[in-house]
Amino acid sequence: MRLVPEIGIDLGTANILVYRRGKGIVLNEPTVVAINSTNGKVLAVGNEARDMLGRTPGNITAIRPLKDGVIADYSTTLKMLEYIITKTCGGRFPIKLRPTTLVCVPSGVTNVERRAVIQAAREAGAGHAMTIEEPMAAAIGAGLPISSPGGNMVVDIGGGTSDIAVISLGGIVLSQSLRLGGNKLDEAIIRHIRNAYNLMIGDPTAEEIKIKIGSAYPLAQELRMEIRGRDLVAGLPKSVEVTSEEIREALSEPIRQIAEKLCQVLEETPPELGSDVIERGITLTGGGALLRGLDRLLNSVTDIPVRVADNALNCVAIGTGRALEELDAIRQSGAVSTI
Missing domain, CATH: 3.30.420.40 (ATPase, nucleotide binding domain)
Structure with missing residues (x-):
């Protein structure tokens, strides 16, 4: 039995997933943190914080601490990682028993950005912290034969x-x-709805449109959806109907x-x-x-x-967990970094 917990973290811009060795995926929540701007205290993380997006009073700020796959707000990311490690591993550990942590990073990150991720994980309570590039973790999670001599x-x-x-x-x-990525697709939808209908919608509505009627290729049967937002001319709530054709054009x-x-x-x-x-x-x-x-x-x-x-x-999170199980072999290939 392993005394030291081993966790793989898919630290995504939109969602954060944690794979704990021997247990599978133990956490899957949005990468959102709600903070009291008066005293800097974290009020909520994940699902609870996402529900606050766009609905908070003046002294509470709901923010996404990662942007374009890298840390944009270090102190908030640190608090979020502390919450994640505590929730998935169960409280503080003696230094010798701190969890071994493998964190995913985009393939285009700089050494400075990679170092920031490792440092944040260590400060948040991880013992040995490492990074793995997302496409490698995704390939492992998808079950591709990456160790064979073939592309x-x-x-x-x-x-x-x-x-x-x-x-x-x-x-x-x-x-x-x-x-x-997905956030840019949401922004494209928000921009289209604003330009076409003078209607302002938020990120959650844009994501709902993308999931329900969004497409990249003509559909056999096109879809329609009613959406609600704020009329930019009258300033009042308003409903309009949008089609999958126009959303496809917006995403093109x-x-x-x-x-x-x-x-x-x-x-x-x-x-x-x-x-x-x-x-x-x-x-x-x-x-x-x-x-x-x-x-x-x-x-x-x-x-x-x-x-x-x-x-x-969940491919990236699953791949990160499998990489932990084959850590020595993965480390030899140079896919894991401990800068």
Whole structure:
């Protein structure tokens, strides 16, 4: 029996997931912290804090401490990590029994950003803290044969970043990170609704529209949805009906950027690995992979089979947990960093 807890943290811009070795995913909550701006005290984290977004009085601020996959507010991230480690591992530990922690970071992070994540984890109560790049964790979580001598391509579309990587022999051969993800898709919807209807909606409504009627490729049967917001002209609440066609048009620009970056990585992929990718296909992971028709759109652009991973939303967290179980082998491949 292991005395030292081992946890893998998918520290996402939109959601935070924690995988505890031997128990699976033990926490899945939004990356939101509610703080009393008067005394700096944390009032709520996760689901409870998300419910406060846009509904707080003047002395309470509900914020997302990560932006584009990296720490934007260090002190708030630290408090959030303290809450997470305490909730998943059960209180404070003696130094020798502090949990071993593996945290996911986007593939494009700088050493400074990587160091900030490790430092925050240690200050929050972790013992040995390490980082693993998200596309590697996503590939492990999706069950791809990453240790074999063949090219595996994974596209992980999270809340703040989209990571595209080609993996072979347990290491990342080529990777690109685009600071664009689900949050940018939400912003595109908010912008469209404001411009088309003079209606202001919040992030939760934009995300609901994206989930219910959003698509990247024409649907067999187009969808409609009634939304509510504030009329920018009259200043009063107002309802309008939107269609999946117009939301698809609103999402076309950020999706085009993801497709272009994917093509760029394919162009730079060594020929032998490129032929493996054509044979094995491209695997989509992350919440953004669940957008209707995204796999069909990327298939039409690249002419390569594209599939959405099973349990795409949790792939990174599951992969982080599996990486903990195979830590020595993963460390030898250079995928884990302890800067």
